[in-house]
Amino acid sequence: MTxxxxxxAILVSILGAGTPLVFAALGELIAERSGVLNLGVEGMMLVGAVCGFIAAAETGSPVAAVIVGVLAGAGMALIFGVLTLTLMANQVATGLALTIFGIGVSAYIGIDYTSVALPSISPVHIPGLSDLPLIGPLLFSLDPLIYLSFAALAGVSWFLYRSRAGLVLRGVGESPESAHAIGYPVIRIRYAAVLFGGAMAGLGGVYLSVAYTPMWVEGMTAGRGWIALALVVFATWRPARVLIGAYLFGGVTIVQFHLQGAGVEVAPQLLSMLPYLATIAVLVVISRDINTIRLNSPASLGKTYHPDAH
Amino acid sequence: MKLNVKALLTIAVVVIVALVGVIVYQQLQLSEAQKQIAKLEAPVAKLRVGFVYVSPIGDAGWTYQHDRARKVMEKALGARVETKYVENVPEGAEATRVIRELAASGYKLIFTTSFGYMNPTIKVAKQFPDTFFEHNSGYKRAKNVSTYLARFYEGRYLTGIVAGKMTKSNVIGYVAAFPIPEVVRGINAFTMGLRSVNPAAEVKVIWVNSWFDPGREREAADALIAQGADIVTHHTDSTATTLAAEEAGVFSIGYHSDMSKYGANAHLTASTHDWSAYYIKRVNDVLDGAWKSEDVWWGIKDGMVKLARLNPAVPKAVADLVAERKQAIAAGTLHPFAGPVRSQDGEVRVPAGQTMADEELLRMDWYVEGVLGKLPK
Incomplete structure (x- = not known):
């Protein structure tokens, strides 16, 4: 092989490895832009993964898998929303609880489906274009869900920066009090953002259990939800940077494996630390002075909003 | 301050609700267990045999093989035994509790099937001197504790022969979990088998640093395939390597279980373990009052290590060769690590005419000739 x-081959693998991170991180980005920090991404991904897998195993339809996985992720997010937005529980504690709950409940739901074999989704071959050298395999014969991740990025970017609703969402994240004063329903907007976050995490889970490694096993996300959370900070809450970061984070493992196969010595432990080190570095850089942090992170992130207190 | 108090209260409520949930759940399980025990305490002279598994049984893999053997044993002994298993038991304190509960509720022979159950098994065995314990893959024994393990490397050697005959690129990919002697021994045995029929073939290893992460296992398999491997095998617990091979249109060799249903075209064969003969023997020993503490390391000869069905793509000549070598291993005339065995740097580790001793096998921390790359230390 030349x-x-x-x-x-490496680039195609990186696209695959990055895709679950793209989905989950884009969803979390929207939630955080509205000022809600949901640490339950790992749990929502797992529940999305198991529900999507069951749907695929029962119906044989990847479309059904995606729909069910998205709904399951959103369902988990709804629990989070009720607890933090309506009952005003602490977001950090609730998010952690949601992850632990998700790990347990997904294992429980999936008992009868452990290691059931599933036919894998065939990649979309765009006639003519997929036969092109190099860019053919790279851009025109990928898994359909990878194309969906590109579309999701475009959609989220457009929504945040080009639509009125996106402006309102950002406004809610910056200053829920002002948004409330102008007359926007802060809590309802945050609910929508949280549900979207859950749906996207669920989609990331479905991608793993139905497309990437078509199987269900307990804890199969193996920490990817946490990487997605780190990714949002790494990307300083910008969708395009999420994409770059996802391929960077996903790519680290792939490149490391290729180096190992080629006989180059690298410490795998060091490389698996890299995403988190990079995130900490970004945090340090943007937190250095008050202006850069204000420019980047949503001002009300993680703070419970009490509409009646104002 | 008002806000903080509220936040703290909420956390307190969440924690309390969670605790109450856990307690109720455990009580329910307990009462269920008590009911079962009451049912069992009916006066029958059956031998109660307990099994402790580290993961869910599932459809393939380590625990699945143990549970298959349990069922075979139960069938073979019929009315003379009664078995019970507890799955997904974490290693450590929880294992101690589960093993003790089994012993306390009248299970006279208990198989604990994960390395991390070693200390819990020894601990409980001291408290129940009349109960017999069998620990899988450990090295600590006692008067009432035996250990047992399979010579997995014999199966690896045979699958290496299949790979050596089937490869065209002469590059075999090996997805490995952690660089411990057990895994290194498998890689080396596979390579010995591979090069016994195809001296030009080489093995590329990628360490994924996890027993179980389907995503990374798949990524490692993909990387190996991209680097020219036309057969991939693995020493990890999921079926991801076979899935990746099936998708890429290359061959795979499974481990633990027959994984052919995850790759009808890709799956050449698998090195599997069958504990049933051992379980039947040990139960009979207890029934006959002949049970002794032993250190058992069985292989092909005793049927503890087996090969899964060969893919129809494997030519008959190769199947015959594999059968012949299998016979030879069973007869004791062939040892996978028969000299000359050279390490990567060409040093002769086992001279011609000799075979490697068991102690040497058990602490193997070097690659044989034919494995590419350096073993991480």
């Missing part, structure tokens, strides 16, 4: 072909 160097060029290997490079393409």
């Amino acid at each position: 160097g060029l072909e290997t490079t393409v």
Whole structure:
């Protein structure tokens, strides 16, 4: 195999490895932009993964899997929303509880489906284009869900920066008091953002259990929800940077495996630390002075909003 | 301050609700267990045999093989035994509790099937001197505790022969979990088998640093395939390597269980374990009053290590060769680590005419010739 072909193989693998992170991180980004910090991404991904897998195993339809997984993720987010937005529980504690709950409940639901075999989704071959050298395999014959992740990025970017609703969402995240004063329903907007976050985390889970490694096993997300959370900070709450970060984080493992296979010595433990180190570095840089942090992170992130207190 | 008090209260409520949930759940389980025990305490002279599993049984893998053997044993002994298993038991304090509960409720022979159950098993065995314990894969024994393990490397050697005959690129990919002697021994045995029929073939290893992460296992398999491997095998617990091979249109060799249903075209064979003969023997020993504490390391000869059905793509000549070597291993005329065995740097570790001693096998921390890359230390 030539160097060029290997490079393409690496890039295609990176697209696959990054995709669950893209979905989950884009969802979390929207939730955080509205001022809600949901640490339950790992739990929501797992529940999305198991429900999507069951749907795929029962109906044989990947579309049904996606729909069920998205709904399951949103369902988990709804629990989080009721606890933190209506009952005003602490977001950090509730998010952690949601992850622990998700790990347990997904294992329980999935008992009868452990290691059931599932036919894998065939990639979309765009006639003509997929036969092109290099860019053919790289851009025109991918898993349909990877294309969906590109669309999700475009949609989220457009929504945040080009639509009125996106402006309102950002406003709620910056200053829920002002948004409330102008007459926007802060809590309802935050609910919508949290539900979207859950739906996207669920989608990331479905991608793992139905497309990437078509199987269900307990805890199969193996910490990817936490990486998605770190990714949002790493991307300083910007959708395009989420995409870059996801491929960077996903790519670290792939490149490390390729190096190992080629006989180059690298410490795998060091490389698995890299995403978190990078995130800490970004945090340090943007937190250095009050202006950069204000420019980047949503001002009300993680703070419970009490509409009656104003 | 008002806000903080409220936040603290909420956390307190969440924690209390969670605790209450856990307690209720445990009580329910307990009463269920008590009911079962009451049912069991009916006066029958059956031998009660307990099994402790580290993961859910599932459909393939380590625990699945143990549970298959349990069922075979139960069938073979019929009315003379009664078995019970507890799955998904974490290693450590929880294991001690589960093993003790089994012993306390009249289970006279208890198999604990994970390395991390070693100390819990020894601990409980001291408290129940009349109960027999069997610990899988450990090295601590006692008067009433035996250990048992399979010579997995014999199966690895045979699958290496299949790979050596089937590869065209002469590059075999190996997805490995952690660089411990057990895994290194498997890689080396596979390579010995591989190069016994195809001296030009080489093995590329990728360490994923996890027993179980389907995503990473798949990524490692993909990387190996991209680097020219036309057969991939693994020493990890999921079926991801076979799935990746099936998708990429190359061959795979499974481990633990027959994984052919995850890759009808890809799956050449698998090195599997079958504990049933051992379980039947040990139960009979207890029934006959002949049970002794032993250190058992069985292989192909005793049927503890087996090969899964060969893929129809494997030519008959190869199947015959594998059968012949299998016979030879069973007869004791062939040892996978028969000299000359050279390490990567060409040093002769086992001279011609000799075979590697068991102690050497058990602490193997070097690659044989034919494995590429350096073993991480």
